Amino acid sequence: MTKLFSKFELKSMELKNRIVMPPMCMYTAEDGIAGDWHFVHYTTRAVGGVGLIIFEATGVESRGRITDRDLGLWKDEQVEGLRRVVEACQKQGAKVGIQLGHAGRKSEVLSEPSIAPSPIAFSEKYRVPVEMTKEDIKTVTTAFREAARRADQAGFDTIEIHAAHGYLISEFLSPLTNKRTDEYGGSEENRARFLKEILQEIKTVWSKEKPIIVRVSAEDYAEGGNHDDNMASILNALKKEGIDLVNVSSGAVVNITMKVYPGYQTKFAETIKNSTQLSVITGGLITSPLMAEEILQNERADFIFLGRELLRNPYWPLQAAKELNEELEWPVQYTRAK
Ligand SMILES: Cc1cc2nc3c(=O)[nH]c(=O)nc-3n(C[C@H](O)[C@H](O)[C@H](O)COP(=O)(O)O)c2cc1C
Numbered sequence: 001m002t003k004l005f006s007k008f009e010l011k012s013m014e015l016k017n018r019i020v021m022p023p024m025c026m027y028t029a030e031d032g033i034a035g036d037w038h039f040v041h042y043t044t045r046a047v048g049g050v051g052l053i054i055f056e057a058t059g060v061e062s063r064g065r066i067t068d069r070d071l072g073l074w075k076d077e078q079v080e081g082l083r084r085v086v087e088a089c090q091k092q093g094a095k096v097g098i099q100l101g102h103a104g105r106k107s108e109v110l111s112e113p114s115i116a117p118s119p120i121a122f123s124e125k126y127r128v129p130v131e132m133t134k135e136d137i138k139t140v141t142t143a144f145r146e147a148a149r150r151a152d153q154a155g156f157d158t159i160e161i162h163a164a165h166g167y168l169i170s171e172f173l174s175p176l177t178n179k180r181t182d183e184y185g186g187s188e189e190n191r192a193r194f195l196k197e198i199l200q201e202i203k204t205v206w207s208k209e210k211p212i213i214v215r216v217s218a219e220d221y222a223e224g225g226n227h228d229d230n231m232a233s234i235l236n237a238l239k240k241e242g243i244d245l246v247n248v249s250s251g252a253v254v255n256i257t258m259k260v261y262p263g264y265q266t267k268f269a270e271t272i273k274n275s276t277q278l279s280v281i282t283g284g285l286i287t288s289p290l291m292a293e294e295i296l297q298n299e300r301a302d303f304i305f306l307g308r309e310l311l312r313n314p315y316w317p318l319q320a321a322k323e324l325n326e327e328l329e330w331p332v333q334y335t336r337a338k
Contacts, residue, residue, distance in 0.1 A: 003296035004289065004304070005326045008051075010244055010279070012209040013095050013157045015303075017051040018296055019317050020281050022247065022305040023099035023160065023215070025056045025070060032059060032072020034081035042085050045310055046092035047331055049317030052303070053094050054160050054213070054247075055082070057101040057167075060147040061140065063112035064102035064168065073100065073147040073154075082154040090155070092331070097158035097213060100147045102140060104168030105129035105177070115140075117172045117194075118179040123255045137184065137194060140168070145201035152206060158245075159206065160213035161198060165252035169195050170217055173234060174253045176225045192234045199241040211244035213281075218268035219250040221258055228268040232275035239278055247281040247305070248272055260285055269301045281305050289320035 008015045028037045038055075045053055059065035059072040072078050082098070089096045103109075105116035105126060115136060116129035132140070144161070151159050163169035171177040172194040178185045184193050199212070206212065218231045226234075235246060248269040251258045258264075262285045269282035283305030286292060292304040309316055318338075321328035330338050 002293055002324045002326050004293050004324060005321060005328065008302065010158070010211040013211055015051040015095055016093055017049070017317065018292075018303045019049070019051045019320075020283070020303045020305040021045050021050045021053045021310050022281075022283060022307045023054045023056045023162070024307055024311065025066060027067055027069040029069055029071045032062070032065070032070065032074065032078050034071055034085055038071070038081070039085050039088060042096075043088045043092065044314045046089035046094035048310075048314040049321070049328065050094055050310065051317075052158075053089055053096050055085075055096070055098040057099045057162055058147070060100050060102055060143040063107060063109055063115065064104070064140070064143070065107060065109050066103045066167075067108050068111070073098070073150045074143060076150065079150050079154045086155045090157075095157040096155075097160050098151050098154075098156050099160040099162050099215065100144060100151065101162030102143075102168035104171045106167055116168065116177065117184060118177065120177060120179070122166065134182075137197070141194070141197045141201045144198045145205055148202040149205040152210075158211045158213055159202070160215055160247060161195070161202070162215055163195055164215045164217040164247075164249045166217070166254065169198065170253055173216070174220055174226050176220060176222060176254050188230065188234055189237065192238055196238055196241055199238065199243070203242050212242050213245040213247055214243050215247035215249055217250050217253050218248050218265070218272060220253045221251055221256050222254050225253060228271040229275070231268075232272050235272060235276045235278065239276060243278060245279045245281065245303075246272055246276070248301075249284070262286055262288070262291065263295070266295055266300055273301060279303070283307065289323045292320070293324060
């Protein structure tokens with residue numbers, strides 16, 4: 001029995017394997033509403049055998065979208081489109097999550113000002129964001145809660161809070177983007193306060209039985225920024241607020257080029273797993289079933305995400321099973337192709 005195709009229980013969510021589709025923006029929504037593209041795109045990966053599908057970054061506020069074609073959950077009208085896709089994926093045996101996010105200073109929605117912990121632009125191509133007041137902070141934490149409530153209505157098995165890649169929560173976490181002098185800036189504890197308050201708000205509406213995932217950038221790749229040990233320390237302080245799984249990514253906090261190679265983020269996942277005892281998802285240019293199996297067998301991570309590989313090949317799990325000599329049930333309609 002391979003580890004890649006072994007089950008994993010996370011609260012009430014039982015996953016059939018360790019293969020995760022990470023959130024990937026499709027920039028195809030109208031007014032934040034999921035349509036036919038989302039239906040085909042996500043359901044195809046469910047048919048392909050992915051255990052956990054995490055829907056793309058979804059704005060908790062309209063000014064919190066990366067672009068005006070992002071998915072949204074800032075109003076009730078956006079629930080129905082998602083519910084249709086969620087149900088179809090679940091019928092194929094996949095568990096389904098959604099990444100709730102706020103783009104902060106990286107929002108390209110020009111009809112509204114962008115907001116951030118501090119008024120520093122990401123690059124000359126971006127606007128200088130408006131520094132958030134405490135009232136703004138409350139508005140956004142409440143928006144995360146309301147989006148989580150809607151995600152529950154849409155039937156999602158889990159939610160992922162987007163605290164990575166230099167978007168709003170990540171901007172609070174990193175000393176490179178957070179220059180505040182109030183209780184939301186400075187020490188690690190202060191920089192983590194915004195995320196802590198978001199978790200606390202979400203817990204008032206999100207079922208205790210359903211897991212919460214947090215995605216982080218474990219490495220800023222810049223002097224004075226966060227590194228994996230800082231991020232582990234932040235997660236250790238926050239885990240009692242209800243973090244069940246960490247999706248470990250890196251970078252995009254400041255405008256630098258990263259050196260990437262297969263598994264480039266797995267060492268960060270290992271640090272976070274070992275220091276926090278939380279379950280972790282790793283990925284980053286992983287395409288080989290054997291490499292995925294090695295990482296899991298050596299307990300360097302609990303799940304493997306495959307992003308671009310699943311865009312190229314939605315049936316990767318079915319093919320990986322063959323390569324690892326794992327007997328897998330195929331969708332009955334496709335059995336003649338097995
Ligand atoms: C088209 C595309 C859209 C993405 N959108 C998101 C997103 O919405 N949220 C997120 O956290 N990461 C996003 N990412 C990053 C992926 O989740 C993943 O971390 C990255 O592609 C590296 O994994 P890979 O080498 O397996 O593709 C996106 C990546 C791609 C290629």
